[in-house]
Amino acid sequence: MRVVVTGADGFLGWHTRVRLRALTDHEVIPVDVANWGSLPEVVGSADAVLHFAGVNRGSDSEVEEGNVALARNLADAVHRATGAPAIIYANTIQAGNGTPYGTGKALAATILGEAASAKGSPFVDVVLPNLFGEHGRPAYNSFVATFAHKLVNGELPEVQDREVGLLHVQDAAQAFIAELGGVGHRVVRPEATPTSVAEVLEILTSQYDVYRNGEIPALPS
Numbered sequence: 001m002r003v004v005v006t007g008a009d010g011f012l013g014w015h016t017r018v019r020l021r022a023l024t025d026h027e028v029i030p031v032d033v034a035n036w037g038s039l040p041e042v043v044g045s046a047d048a049v050l051h052f053a054g055v056n057r058g059s060d061s062e063v064e065e066g067n068v069a070l071a072r073n074l075a076d077a078v079h080r081a082t083g084a085p086a087i088i089y090a091n092t093i094q095a096g097n098g099t100p101y102g103t104g105k106a107l108a109a110t111i112l113g114e115a116a117s118a119k120g121s122p123f124v125d126v127v128l129p130n131l132f133g134e135h136g137r138p139a140y141n142s143f144v145a146t147f148a149h150k151l152v153n154g155e156l157p158e159v160q161d162r163e164v165g166l167l168h169v170q171d172a173a174q175a176f177i178a179e180l181g182g183v184g185h186r187v188v189r190p191e192a193t194p195t196s197v198a199e200v201l202e203i204l205t206s207q208y209d210v211y212r213n214g215e216i217p218a219l220p221s
Helices: 011-023 034-043 060-080 100-119 143-152 169-177 197-212
Strands: 002-006 027-031 049-051 086-093 121-130 130-132 163-168 185-188 193-196
Touching: 002 011, 002 034, 002 143, 011 027, 011 169, 027 034, 027 193, 034 060, 049 060, 060 100, 060 121, 086 100, 100 121, 130 143, 130 169, 163 169, 163 197, 193 197
Parallel strands: 002 027, 002 049, 049 086, 086 121, 121 185, 130 163
Antiparallel strands: 163 193
């Protein structure tokens, strides 16, 4: 299967490419900012597109309109394709929450779903919770990475406590891979581990204290 991965150099895109190449025989075609113009060509011969490309920084209009524009680019590429490539979209629990990011992501889902319907392509709307994991960028990908970075640098993270659901980025990647080859339109909500912001900080602090003192904690049973 030929699988196009947009946002291929991002947090989730990178982890998904690694997992695809390690555990499957799929041909992976990465697309990111540098080669975004190749999207129509590569989608034209693809069996599926994992759409991770998104905008989460910038002015309100840049964030909202940026996510919509990326979806329109992909919808146009799917429309031009000779086949009917599946679209598997990285959505978010923030979709439709009234923020520019949530509004843009929700509109992008609508655009891609309509494009898939018009083409007769499968469409999977994967609604993701908060992600964390290796190579997460502080103050960008995950508050977990931000907390870890601050602790290592002797800073005290600011906590606005709330309940959150966390999903490791490799589990998120597997959720997308599992949808390859599916049919129809559906919404998928990968299961997250319930916790709180304060609890995450407490765990990170205790683990860092152990390493800082030169001890190696036991593996969890």
